Amino acid sequence: MGNTQKLKRIIATDCGSTTTKSILIEYVDGEYRQTVRGEAPTTVEKPLNDVTRGVVNAVTELEELARLKYNDDSIKFIKDEAIWLSEKENEGVDAYVSTSSAGGGLQMMVTGVVAKMTGESAERAALGAGAIVMDLIASNDKRANYEKIERIRQLRPDMILMAGGVDGGTTKHVAELAELVGAADPKPRLGSSYKLPVIYAGNTAAQDIIKETLENKTDLILTENLRPTLERENLGPARDKIHDLFMEHVMAQAPGYNKLMSWTKGPINGKLTNIPIMPTPAAVGNIMQTIAKINDIEVLGVDIGGATTDVFSVFSEDKVFNRTVSANLGMSYSISNVLATAGLKNILRWVPFDIDESELLNMIKNKMIRPTTIPQKLEELILEQAIAKEALKYAFIQHKEFAVGLKGGQKKREIADAFAQTVSGESIVNMMTLDLLVGSGGVMSHAPRRNQSVMMMIDAFLPEGITRLAVDSIFMMPQLGVLAEISEKAATEVFEKDCLIYLGSCVAPVGAMKPGKIALSAKLELPNGEIFEEEIPFGEVRLIPCGVGEVAKATMKPGKGLDIGAGKNQEKSCELHGGVVGIVLDTRGRQPFVLPVEASERVPLLKKWMKEFDVYPETKQ
């Protein structure tokens, strides 16, 4: 990058619905490193009603910590109650970028003609752009037209994306949908002083009809068809339009964002230029796709937040990117909904001690209404992590259902199709071929022990075969995603060195057998010369220390009828990557993974596994 000289100190913030997180990135000894981080409660709430107050607080913490770190009281990032961008050497900062999901993020409604075809494509475009999809209205969704109109009117989305019809196809259905939208005369969520933005990305032949129906009632934007043929999606143009509108309309209406938007600047070609605020999930998606492409791997990432859980995946040879948002699964605002979705029994199945039911229910509700508190007692931490496992599990189920091949297309049968995962309508998520699983979000990134993150990820996602595990150390993927807009070099350097913390690898044979039978015969040559060799019975967990950057040579043979990636009963020799936690050999079974229902059977097992995973201090294991 040509502007390396200019970029020595960068501040990046992510304004979440609970917390505003700030990081300082510095150019030290010829490379970019993330050096200090800070955070403060987000202040879109009364009495402050101004997001910049939280930003200033979070950056003030950076300033204080930087002063402590360098023992230099002259370090100053804030001037006149704003972030101090200065083009002078050693003064203020050189760039400031931000992402945002505060105020509920970007909320959209999408329409399509056939729910499972153009409707799904529209949903994918909106989700990929970082939105929460409030509803999908389709011509064939079985609701009566008047119900659809009522629904559109009630929803008050930030914007609507309309798709439908392949290019040159019939225009009647899209015209009808436009009439419904027009009849509902929808109002934007934030303020009634402007018209609701509607993006039309359907059959191009219907553009004139759409204009006639909606131009006067809405702020209509026409763009290329996002499903020009049944066999092809073209989501890029619609996504770009969503981003533009997010800045112009949604952000501009939220408290304090006009001010914040004027702060986010960085040098582009030597000139201080405004850098748009990006929706948090869009920024995370950016960075995930970059990793998958650079390393040629399949990646699954999860970001469990206070209100929502996002799952991102890049699967198959074509590196197909999918993102889903489970809008009501989260660890604070939506924690109560995790309970409603999973049920008390499913949460308690992960808890190795008795707890009074009322006490637990009240605890969950108190977390919901005071979302910024953190578990001080060990018991509460164990409960929160049990809830997290269920939230992750359900978010992943929703993702698998959504990340599917295009439906409705004419399928040319070729021999390669027999192996590829692109059969129409089938999930492209394949846990056996997955290379890297990345966890992020407070409950994972801030877990007191990294072993807890490993346990949560394995128990929730049930990786199969051999999978590498990592966490986003301090949840800075969003900031790096937007930082890439001004300096890809800074973003990727920090990503590799400071963002991902490799936890290790998980080896899990697929299949089930009777407890006690040999499920995995493993021989691992560790880098320190030690050899781990064991015939591990079914229903066990082993954790073998193997550090970051280290590799163990492994020869593994699954038990009868089981598979670790080379086929049933087939031995596999490979290298297993270590990490801060190590290598996990998990013979508890997959497809199915079963936990005993009876507490008298289950609790001793949980305790045994927790001890092997070394997740909690002895007292609770």
Add this chain to the structure above:
Amino acid sequence: MAQAYSPGLTVTKSIVLRKDRILPLKGKVLAKKGDKVKAEDVVAETLLPGKVVPFNLANKLGVTPNLVEQYLKVKPGDEIKKGQIMAETNGLFGFFKTSVKAPLDGEVENISKITGQMLLREPRIPIQVKAFIDGVVVEVVEEEGVIIENKSAYIQGIFGLSGERSGEIKVLASTNEEIIDPSKIDDSCKDKIIVCGALVSYDAIKKAQQVGVAGIISGGIDDKDLKKLLGYNIGVAITGHEEIGLSIVITEGFGIIKMAKSCFELLKSFEGHKASIHGITQIRAGVMRPEIIIPIEFKEDELKAEEAKMATLEIGTTIRVIRQPNFGLIGKVTGLPEKLTKVESETMVRILEAELENGEKVTIPRANVEVIEG
């Protein structure tokens, strides 16, 4: 000083309040700038558009959509009466005409040549916005509503149920720790806003509904009782629309938690005064908390809203613990170590040292306290 803690909910004897009373759609504003209004007064009203009913005219006429236009007897914008002929074909030599009658009273919204569909709109629905608080109209937002100001004693709740109501305050609990027995709620509580102590039980709420209580203010509520009352579990904290006949404001949280003393004393000192309350809670997307507003005497020149500020956390600051252990207890900050510290759960956090009201000295994550002003 960085502020890694929650700004406390407001509890104050006197504050200048500003309330936007805005219609959901443009309409007519009934109050003028300078008007003194009462909580029950209607300040703006409008007509919400009626329900839209799609009507497939082309099908009913038995013609293709592009031909619909020539048979129309009405046009968009026309009022229609149920049974009125909206379209009619010419038939054969004047016979065998197909006529289509209006299925409802209302208005023709749109007629589409492409789909052959008519959109009919049912009659408009009147809605009114009340002042909600006694006060003075300081600004009129044309066609939308008014902004009302007053001086009030003011309490923000943490969670609540149901919409806006007003009534006289009646303190039933003798202390902030009492769990009141349902038998204490009798006919004298009708139309009143009753103040309980550490918990309002399901039975107490039921009794309050029976006698016609307007509102309940309590320190805590049990989640199980809440579910029993509503018949469903609240998934995300968005409330205010519950039709339970009274409004509930919870000041502390879920479980038995004594009401903050400052809050209880304040309510006690205003026993018999008129108050406006609502339970509207939204902890996402534009946060809203329940409110208790008790208007007090003021002169108009006192109406100058102070700039919102965030209370600071310093040695000597009064705090309230908002998570276990010691949930609900009040204390004074005795130390603010800068370094991250490991707590029982092994989480590394910024903590503070405090002396609690029971004399115990504790360390607490800063995220688990809120600052109490005054």
